[in-house]
Amino acid sequence: MSAAPSSPMPAAGPxxxxxxxxxxxxxxxxxxxxLLADLGADVVKVEPLGGDxxxxxxxxxxxxxPWWSMHARNKRCIALDLKNPRAVALVLDLVKDMDALVENFRPGQLDRFGLSxxxxxxxxxxxxIARISGFGQDGPYRDRASFxxxxxxxxxxxxxxxxxxxxxDLPPSRVGISIGDSIAGLYGAFGLLATLWQRDRAGGTKQAYTLDVALTEAMLSMMEGTLPEYGVFGTIRQPQGSRIQTAAPTNAYPTRDGQWLLVAANSDPLFRRLARVLGRPELADDPRFAGNPARLANVGELDALIAAWTRAHDAAExxxxxxxxxxPSTLCFTAADIAADxxxxxxxxxREVEDPLLGPVLQAGIVPHVPEDPGAVRWxxxxxxxxxxxxxxxxxxxPETIAELRAEGTIR
Amino acid sequence: MSAAPSSPMPAAGPxxxxxxxxxxxxxxxxxxxxLLADLGADVVKVEPLGGDxxxxxxxxxxxxxPWWSMHARNKRCIALDLKNPRAVALVLDLVKDMDALVENFRPGQLDRFGLSxxxxxxxxxxxxIARISGFGQDGPYRDRASFxxxxxxxxxxxxxxxxxxxxxDLPPSRVGISIGDSIAGLYGAFGLLATLWQRDRAGGTKQAYTLDVALTEAMLSMMEGTLPEYGVFGTIRQPQGSRIQTAAPTNAYPTRDGQWLLVAANSDPLFRRLARVLGRPELADDPRFAGNPARLANVGELDALIAAWTRAHDAAExxxxxxxxxxPSTLCFTAADIAADxxxxxxxxxREVEDPLLGPVLQAGIVPHVPEDPGAVRWxxxxxxxxxxxxxxxxxxxPETIAELRAEGTIR
Incomplete structure (x- = not known):
């Protein structure tokens, strides 16, 4: 059974x-x-015969x-056995009409397929060519397995x-999603468009570029002052739990109904308003809490005062x-909270996306939003x-050649 | 004192x-x-007279x-008082030569400056125009303060x-860095280049685009199957700590010297090798651990066996x-580990970047790596x-007009 729509919407988006x-x-x-397909690119995804x-x-x-329903939306999926030279020849034929190739095999694997x-x-x-890997296409860790x-x-x-x-005594928590992979993918999309802008613009280079995105490096690039502070001051940043190192109060506070409420009141005007909410307006002028440095120095005491108030209320209240x-405050949204927001x-x-195999599926929309030409979830x-x-x-x-390739097990 | 180099390197990168x-x-x-400047864009940053x-x-x-040393590298920084109409006129004059504007004020603030x-x-x-905000440029939460x-x-x-x-009983941990802001910024860079590719390419639209990036939506876009699984099955994903929900063993394990060692051995061949390392090769065929579903069903027992081994060794060993x-394994890298890797x-x-105010500063390199034209940290x-x-x-x-503007407090 095919899950491809019979009359897909035309491509839209920048x-x-x-x-x-x-x-x-x-x-x-x-x-x-x-991300590329969401904004209108025609993405053809090559899968092995058993699928991704x-x-x-x-x-x-x-x-x-359901993850797949969103992960592969707007893509055209073709299945080929790349161990078969006829399949490799097909890929090279398809490449003739492509602007870009995106891959995330171990370095060297595409070469072994005959796709150097x-x-x-x-x-x-x-x-x-955008290559995404664990450690990059060169260097001493190049061939390590990546997770x-x-x-x-x-x-x-x-x-x-x-x-x-x-x-x-508990170990550091995983973020709970595949954040490193997704950030590496986002860097790949950004870098690919940077090279395509230069290649294709008026006066551009018209040259081919090869992008080398490493998951480790994509993460490191997000680590703000961590590395520079170590380099200049020798400071090794340490975990801070649910607080922010540089401003207070910002924390997750327990509520009467057993939830966690985030409150970010770390400026003087915000803290003055919070003190009124707590029924303790004098705290804003208390020397322990007047100004961010004082609040940081006494953050344990401060958080205890706020938690005493939150524990007396249900989270929504x-x-x-x-x-x-x-x-600024919020519950820690679950999928149900997101769906209802x-x-x-x-x-x-x-948004609800109709999936022929699953029925209606809630999916995230298209990010970033481009009002003039927002793209679409086409399938x-x-x-x-x-x-x-x-x-x-x-x-x-x-049709005869396609049937023959299918009969011999080269395609599905 | 100026920290601008007297003879900066020419722009490089796509x-x-x-x-x-x-x-x-x-x-x-x-x-x-x-990110744009790292890949060679000429970025002029407008700051208030007191600085960012x-x-x-x-x-x-x-x-x-040191954070600033990396955050603002490769940018040209100018300081203007946007409450002064002469400064606003200057900005509009600069805009004539610009391809793009990136801003993250509260929705409507630029309009109030006269920069609609x-x-x-x-x-x-x-x-x-790329706008980045907490909740987007429209909708019921548009005017909420964002953190x-x-x-x-x-x-x-x-x-x-x-x-x-x-x-x-502890609250959910913060990731420890400004991950939401950075991911929103990365989506902004991606989306901006998507619109510029379409505007500037041969046969492109030549039209202006306005990008509307919301921090909340940038996060939601990364949440993989969370929302679709809720929509289809009603399942609300719950925190899993340091494990992965769908594969075992993958966890952070305590070592003799009080560190956490990540081990990802969640395929059958990897687990077979791990069992040999533990000195328990028979575990690979033990019905409790043979195959990922069995390992997931008995993950507590499995993790205890692995932790018993890690506790007998120092982390590096x-x-x-x-x-x-x-x-696949690794320590949880600190800034010092990163610097030495x-x-x-x-x-x-x-890489070491020479900062006139701080001396040599360790900074992350340029991501993504574009081998043909990798960009540079110019200053x-x-x-x-x-x-x-x-x-x-x-x-x-x-020079006379510039001196006059400075004397009257419009620029710095």
């Missing part, structure tokens, strides 16, 4: 006209191409996961996602009181090989 | 030739323009923070960055043993107004 081949799997490269493993990641029905840069550029001299959690830890994130050691006082709904950032993540025939026919293969 | 005006502060917009607060964030010397979209487009009809931690929590990240409630067995050094991802974050004279002279102002 990347309409961009043609991208993805030979990727798992998260990083497919996330990169999801994300099809079965998380909860699923009949081998089709020389072969790819012979087929398409100005093809931009997202390893890259996040080596990038410095994991050490900081923890409470101070005097407060807990406390949140409403703080919002009414114009103090009026702002997300008003901006189309929570949900397709089934394996849903677009094989369409894509190969566009490449000039006859 | 974005050479791109001209960007930043009217931003804090993290999101300046992070966006750091990040100049004093984290540790600092004489009002100059109409005014900006009157100065430069095809100016691309990174609030956006991260509403995007769904904070709820998942925690241990299961039965394991801890255990890490070396696992690496030798080709099992041979892979980062080999790829130029930890460290400049002092306030370091480029005011240069930029205004380029815009055609005479």
């Amino acid at each position: 990347l309409a006209g961009l043609r991208v081949l993805e030979i990727g799997h798992f998260v990083a490269a497919p996330f990169c191409t999801r 493993p994300v099809r079965q990641w998380g909860e699923q029905r009949d081998g089709h996961s 840069e020389a072969a790819l550029h012979a087929a398409r001299p100005d093809l931009a 997202g959690v390893i890259g996040e830890a080596m990038g410095g994130l994991r050490h900081l996602t923890n409470h101070p050691p005097e407060e807990t 406390a949140d409403a009181i703080l919002q009414a006082a114009d103090i 009026p702002q997300y709904r008003a901006r189309g950032m929570v 949900a993540g397709p089934s394996i090989g849903a677009h094989t025939d369409e894509v190969l026919a566009q490449a000039g293969l006859s | 974005l050479a030739g791109l001209r960007v005006l930043e009217i931003g502060h804090f993290v999101a917009a300046p992070f966006c323009t750091r 607060p990040v100049r004093q964030w984290g540790e600092q010397r004489d009002g100059h923070s 979209e109409a005014a900006l487009h009157a100065a430069r009809p095809d100016l691309a 990174g931690v609030i956006g991260e929590a509403m995007g769904g990240l904070r709820h998942l960055t925690n241990h299961p409630p039965e394991e801890t 255990a890490d070396a043993i696992l690496q030798a067995a080709d099992i 041979p892979q980062y050094r080999a790829r130029g991802m930890v 460290a974050g400049p002092s306030i107004g370091a480029h005011t004279d240069e930029v205004l002279a380029q815009a055609g102002l005479s």
